[in-house]
Structure formats: C-alpha cells, structure tokens
Amino acid sequence: MLELLAQAPSDTFFTHSPEWGWLIVFYFFLGGLAGGSAFLAGMLDLFGVAADRSMARVGYFIALVAIAISGPLLIIDLNRPERFWHMLIQSETGGLMVKWYSPISIGIWIVSLFALFVFLASLGALAELGKIPEASAALARGWLGKVIAAVCLILGLMLAGYTGGVLAATNRPLWADSPWIGLLFLLSGVSAGAAAMLIFGWGRTNAGSVAWIDRMDIWTILLELLVLIVIAATLGSLLGPLWGGVWGIVLVVGVVVIGALIPLLFYWRPRLVGRWSIPTAAALVLIGSFLLRAVIVLSSERI
Amino acid sequence: MAQQSATPAATTAAPPSATPAGGTPVPLASIPPASAYAPPGAFPPEPLGFYTDTSVCIGCKACEVACKNWNGLSSRNGGVNTLSGDSYDNTRRLDGQHWRHVKFIEQFSEDRTNGRWLMMSDVCKHCVQAGCLEVCPTGAIMRTEYDTVVIQADVCNGCRDCIGACPFGVIDINPVNNTAMKCTLCYDRLHRGMEPACAQACPTASIQFGPIAELKQRAQARLEQLKSQPRPESRPEPRLYGADESFLGGLNAFYLLDDEPEVYGLPNHPALPSQHLPANVGLAAVGAVGVGLLGLLGLRKRRMDEFAAEARAEQISDRGATDPGMTLGSDEEAPHA
Ligand code: SF4
Numbered sequence: 251m252l253e254l255l256a257q258a259p260s261d262t263f264f265t266h267s268p269e270w271g272w273l274i275v276f277y278f279f280l281g282g283l284a285g286g287s288a289f290l291a292g293m294l295d296l297f298g299v300a301a302d303r304s305m306a307r308v309g310y311f312i313a314l315v316a317i318a319i320s321g322p323l324l325i326i327d328l329n330r331p332e333r334f335w336h337m338l339i340q341s342e343t344g345g346l347m348v349k350w351y352s353p354i355s356i357g358i359w360i361v362s363l364f365a366l367f368v369f370l371a372s373l374g375a376l377a378e379l380g381k382i383p384e385a386s387a388a389l390a391r392g393w394l395g396k397v398i399a400a401v402c403l404i405l406g407l408m409l410a411g412y413t414g415g416v417l418a419a420t421n422r423p424l425w426a427d428s429p430w431i432g433l434l435f436l437l438s439g440v441s442a443g444a445a446a447m448l449i450f451g452w453g454r455t456n457a458g459s460v461a462w463i464d465r466m467d468i469w470t471i472l473l474e475l476l477v478l479i480v481i482a483a484t485l486g487s488l489l490g491p492l493w494g495g496v497w498g499i500v501l502v503v504g505v506v507v508i509g510a511l512i513p514l515l516f517y518w519r520p521r522l523v524g525r526w527s528i529p530t531a532a533a534l535v536l537i538g539s540f541l542l543r544a545v546i547v548l549s550s551e552r553i
Numbered sequence: 554m555a556q557q558s559a560t561p562a563a564t565t566a567a568p569p570s571a572t573p574a575g576g577t578p579v580p581l582a583s584i585p586p587a588s589a590y591a592p593p594g595a596f597p598p599e600p601l602g603f604y605t606d607t608s609v610c611i612g613c614k615a616c617e618v619a620c621k622n623w624n625g626l627s628s629r630n631g632g633v634n635t636l637s638g639d640s641y642d643n644t645r646r647l648d649g650q651h652w653r654h655v656k657f658i659e660q661f662s663e664d665r666t667n668g669r670w671l672m673m674s675d676v677c678k679h680c681v682q683a684g685c686l687e688v689c690p691t692g693a694i695m696r697t698e699y700d701t702v703v704i705q706a707d708v709c710n711g712c713r714d715c716i717g718a719c720p721f722g723v724i725d726i727n728p729v730n731n732t733a734m735k736c737t738l739c740y741d742r743l744h745r746g747m748e749p750a751c752a753q754a755c756p757t758a759s760i761q762f763g764p765i766a767e768l769k770q771r772a773q774a775r776l777e778q779l780k781s782q783p784r785p786e787s788r789p790e791p792r793l794y795g796a797d798e799s800f801l802g803g804l805n806a807f808y809l810l811d812d813e814p815e816v817y818g819l820p821n822h823p824a825l826p827s828q829h830l831p832a833n834v835g836l837a838a839v840g841a842v843g844v845g846l847l848g849l850l851g852l853r854k855r856r857m858d859e860f861a862a863e864a865r866a867e868q869i870s871d872r873g874a875t876d877p878g879m880t881l882g883s884d885e886e887a888p889h890a
Pocket of ligand 1: 676677678679680683684685686702718719720721722723724735
C-alpha cells in the first residue's frame with residue numbers, strides 16, 4: 251500500500267475518505283434541484299410577465315418539497331444525528347455557530363434560510379390558488395413578493411453551487427484537484443430545476459414560460475457538457491484512477507449520453523417521440539443530474 | 554529522561570495580578586496570562602509537540618500500545634483479526650481508534666539479500682494551520698494553549714468533513730462513540746505536567762516531546778550528524794519534514810526522514826482545504842452571473858418575439874379593416890415595416 255502511495259498522482263491520494271455515500275449524493279441532487287427551481291421561479295417573478303406566475307408557483311413548490319426531503323437526509327447522514335443543531339448553535343455557549351471559511355457551516359445557513367424563504371413563497375402561491383386563507387397572498391404580491399422572489403433567486407443559486415465548495419474544501423482526489431466542481435454543480439442544479447419545472451409545469455402553465463424554461467435547460471446542459479470536458483481534459487494522470495473504471499462508464503453513458511445528448515436532441519426536435527418528447531427529455535435530465543453527483547462523489551470516495 | 558525537557562508549570566504559572574476594585578476599567582496588562590488558568594502542575598502554555606526521529610525507530614509499537622492504554626482505545630482493531638499481509642503492520646492506518654501507527658517500509662532487492670527497513674511512528678501532525686480545524690462546522694475541533702489541535706468528542710456530530718480535510722489522513726470515526734477522533738497529544742497529561750504516553754513509552758527516543766523551538770534545534774543537530782555519515786550514493790539524503798514553515802505554517806509533530814516523504818506515505822505539498830476555495834467559488838460566481846444573464850436575455854428575446862408577433866397581428870388586422878376582402882396586405886400598406 252505504501253509502495254502504491256509513493257507513486258500517487260496527487261497529494262490528495264494521501265488522505266482518507268469521509269465516506270460520504272448515497273445519502274449525500276441524494277442530498278446534493280435534491281439540493282441542486284431545489285436551488286435551481288427557486289432561481290428560475292425567482293427570475294420569472296422578477297423579470298417575467300404576469301402569465302409566468304403559474305410556472306413560478308410550480309418552481310417554488312418543487313423547491314419546497316425538494317429541500318424538505320434533502321434537509322433530513324443531511325441529518326440522517328451524521329454519525330450523531332441528535333447533535334445536528336451543533337452546526338447552528340454552539341453547544342457550549344448557546345451562541346450562533348457561523349464560520350465563514352467553512353463551506354459546511356455557510357451551507358447550513360444557506361439551507362436554513364433557503365427553506366424559510368421558499369416556504370414563504372409557497373405560502374403566497376398557495377394563497378393565490380385559494381388553498382389557504384387569502385391573507386397569505388400578501389407574500390406573493392407587491393414589494394414583499396419581490397423581496398421574497400429575489401432572496402429565493404440568490405439563495406437558490408448559492409444552494410445549487412455551495413456543495414461544490416464543500417467538496418473543494420477538502421484534500422480529496424478530484425474534489426480538491428479540480429476548481430470546476432462548484433460551477434459544474436451550479437449548472438447541473440439549474441438544469442435539474444428546469445427539468446423538474448418542465449415535468450410539473452408542462453401543459454399546465456403558460457406556453458411562453460415553458461418555452462423559456464426549455465431554453466434555459468438547453469443552455470445549462472450545453473455549458474455543463476463544456477465544463478465536464480474541461481474537467482476531464484485538466485485532470486491529467488488523475489483521470490485513469492478516478493474514471494478509468496465503472497465511474498467513467500456511468501459518466502459517459504449515464505451523464506453525457508442519457509442525461510445530456512439525448513435530452514438535447516429531444517428539445518431540439520420536440521416531435522421526435524410524439525407529444526411526450528419534452529417531459530421525457532426532462533426526466534432524462536434529472537437522471538443525468540443525479541448520476542453526475544454520484545460520479546463526482548463516489549469516484550473520489552473509493553480512492 | 555532525555556526526551557522530556559518541558560518543565561511542569563507549577564512554579565512558572567503566574568497567579569492573576571490584583572485587579573483594581575470598584576469598577577475601574579481593567580488595564581489590559583493586568584489581565585492574567587493564560588497560564589493563570591492552567592491547572593496546577595500543568596505545562597506552561599507554549600507550543601509543545603513531537604519530534605520523531607525515524608532513523609532510530611525499531612518498530613516495537615510500544616507507542617501504539619501506550620497510546621491505546623492511556624486513552625482507553627479498543628485494542629480489538631475494530632473486530633478485524635486478520636493479518637494485513639503488509640509487512641509487520643496489522644493496524645494498517647491512523648483512524649478513530651489508532652492514534653499512533655507504526656509504518657513499516659521494506660526496501661529490499663528481489664532476492665532480499667540487500668536492503669533496509671524504514672520505520673516510522675505516525676501521528677496527528679498538530680498542524681500550525683490545521684485543515685481539520687478549519688472546516689469543522691460545529692467548533693468541535695479547537696486549538697489549545699499548547700498550539701495543539703484537539704477534537705472535543707462531546708461537541709462533534711460526526712459530519713466527517715475533517716476526515717477528508719486532513720492532508721495526512723489522520724482522523725476517522727471512532728466506532729465506540731461515533732465521533733471523529735485522533736491524537737490529542739495527551740492534552741489531559743499535559744495538564745498534569747506529564748509527557749504524552751507514546752513519547753514516554755518509546756525506548757529509543759525516536760519520539761521526543763518538548764517545546765517546539767527546542768525540538769527543532771535537536772532535530773537540526775541530528776540531521777547534521779546523519780548527513781556527515783557515509784551513505785550509499787543512490788540513497789536520498791535525510792531531511793526534516795514539517796520542521797519549517799514551508800507548508801501549513803509548520804507541523805507541531807514533525808519528522809526526520811531517511812527518504813522522500815512519499816516513501817513514508819506523506820504528501821510532498823500538503824495543503825489547507827481553503828486554498829482550493831477561491832478558484833472554485835470564483836468560477837461558480839462567474840457561472841451564477843452568466844446563468845442569470847442568460848435568463849434575462851431569454852426573457853428579453855421572448856418579449857421581443859411577442860412584440861413582433863403582436864405587431865404582425867395588428868398589421869394583418871389593420872389590413873383586414875381597410876379591405877375586408879384581403880387577408881394579406883401589400884408592402885406599401887405596412888405601417889411598422
Ligand atoms: S494532521 Fe490532520 S488531524 Fe492533525 S491537526 Fe493536521 S489536519 Fe488536523
């Protein structure tokens with residue numbers, strides 16, 4: 251084992267794996283999706299037209315459900331889940347626990363504030379739909395609605411991207427070796443958010459909103475592919491140990507072909523497989539986005 | 554004992570100076586020094602650490618045993634009772650229940666008639682700039698008055714970020730209490746004026762404990778002694794690892810090595826986790842702005858297309874109004890061409 255280490259392609263190979271497994275992969279996927287959909291919903295609310303509001307509502311609901319599932323995943327993954335609050339409140343002093351140079355610490359605050367604001371945005375949306383008392387509709391209107399939308403937009407982008415920072419602030423292979431992971435996760439999060447909004451908003455919301463979300467998904471998929479190529483091209487001698495085996499196959503087949511190229515084809519030729527082309531493409535994008543997190547997290551974990 | 558040169562603080566810890574009564578502001582100079590808070594008999598607060606001279610390690614593992622003994626760590630090896638097949642090393646690595654680990658490196662020719670053993674007792678480096686401490690989101694990892702790095706087991710919630718952040722692969726989860734654990738440089742013993750258990754047990758003074766400044770002098774002298782001895786040309790020069798500030802601000806547990814660091818499983822340029830952040834965050838921030846702009850452009854284009862469509866529709870309906878029989882107007886009539 252020591253002989254192997256002596257030829258390690260990077261100093262990151264001397265470290266131990268934190269054993270972040272499938273729970274964290276799910277969390278990264280759902281967190282990215284939540285952030286992406288809140289960002290897109292905020293964009294539609296702030297810069298779109300009145301007819302976009304129905305798609306924006308879909309975005310907030312998706313973000314709320316996704317963060318409600320992914321937050322607990324983070325807690326379950328702790329070795330001492332009953333102490334999760336130690337990340338928010340200093341257990342010894344009762345003061346707030348904030349460490350601006352620790353991405354997990356910042357991330358916990360992003361997740362908490364994000365959950366609060368998408369909850370408020372969703373309350374406003376539910377009131378508009380008449381599902382809860384009218385009074386809450388104020389959360390979706392006027393300056394208050396704009397402020398909530400703007401916070402959701404900004405926190406959404408931060409939520410989609412910070413997980414890359416969590417991985418970068420280690421000394422692990424790939425995560426610490428490539429500076430592109432944060433950007434990759436951000437793009438993939440927005441793309442997954444767009445795909446989820448297409449699945450739930452397609453046929454039920456304004457055609458103009460669907461077209462814009464569809465466009466955004468195409469752009470983010472293209473950029474994501476570009477970033478993936480840059481990562482692969484700059485990994486050098488790390489490429490073999492990381493992606494030489496099964497994770498390389500998952501990356502090429504699952505992420506690139508199934509999760510990006512086929513959806514791009516369907517978006518480009520929306521009648522290719524009948525009227526279901528768009529939702530099919532969106533579902534494939536979600537699969538690709540999940541597999542991307544699996545490849546990035548688990549290919550490093552096994553070293 | 555040669556390797557214990559730090560002296561207990563009973564005599565050196567100054568008592569708090571008298572503070573003026575009656576609510577007068579306390580001048581800074583009169584605030585008691587940190588040593589005043591140390592328990593009686595503790596070492597005075599100054600950087601303490603280990604200097605490990607690998608050239609005299611004999612691989613007896615007394616340090617491993619003493620460490621487990623003093624710290625109450627399980628010796629069941631996590632239930633693993635198979636041999637590793639990796640030389641005489643069966644504890645395999647540092648982790649939550651192995652806070653000292655003796656590495657065995659065999660450098661032999663094919664037929665094993667020629668060669669040498671390298672042995673090294675590995676431990677937490679108590680980095681002056683510690684990656685584990687930097688990333689810990691609960692504040693469980695703290696720096697002590699001895700400039701050592703200690704994990705508070707009652708605060709740690711097992712997020713495991715420190716495991717991947719340590720550049721040396723030191724920390725892991727202890728399966729007994731399910732929190733991240735590692736060497737404390739026997740913080741409890743230091744508070745009683747006792748040297749760490751491993752250093753006390755080491756029979757060859759390979760592990761030496763004391764004030765860092767003094768250890769560095771000792772290490773330098775030993776390095777010069779080794780360099781002055783004849784050695785085969787092909788053999789790399791001995792060197793100190795972590796004794797200067799070339800990485801992580803220096804290591805409070807530093808080494809004298811008889812070969813390249815990688816041979817001992819040590820990284821050549823260990824980095825602080827935060828060193829990787831600026832590029833990562835910068836690229837993500839540029840991406841965030843870019844995606845936002847793309848969205849705005851998309852919405853703008855959509856509005857333009859709608860205006861154009863409306864204009865076309867108006868044009869058609871205008872023509873329809875002038876000549877109800879016509880569905881398409883002539884060019885001269887186009888008002889917004
Ligand atoms: S060697 Fe690792 S565990 Fe020890 S202080 Fe440095 S970063 Fe922390």
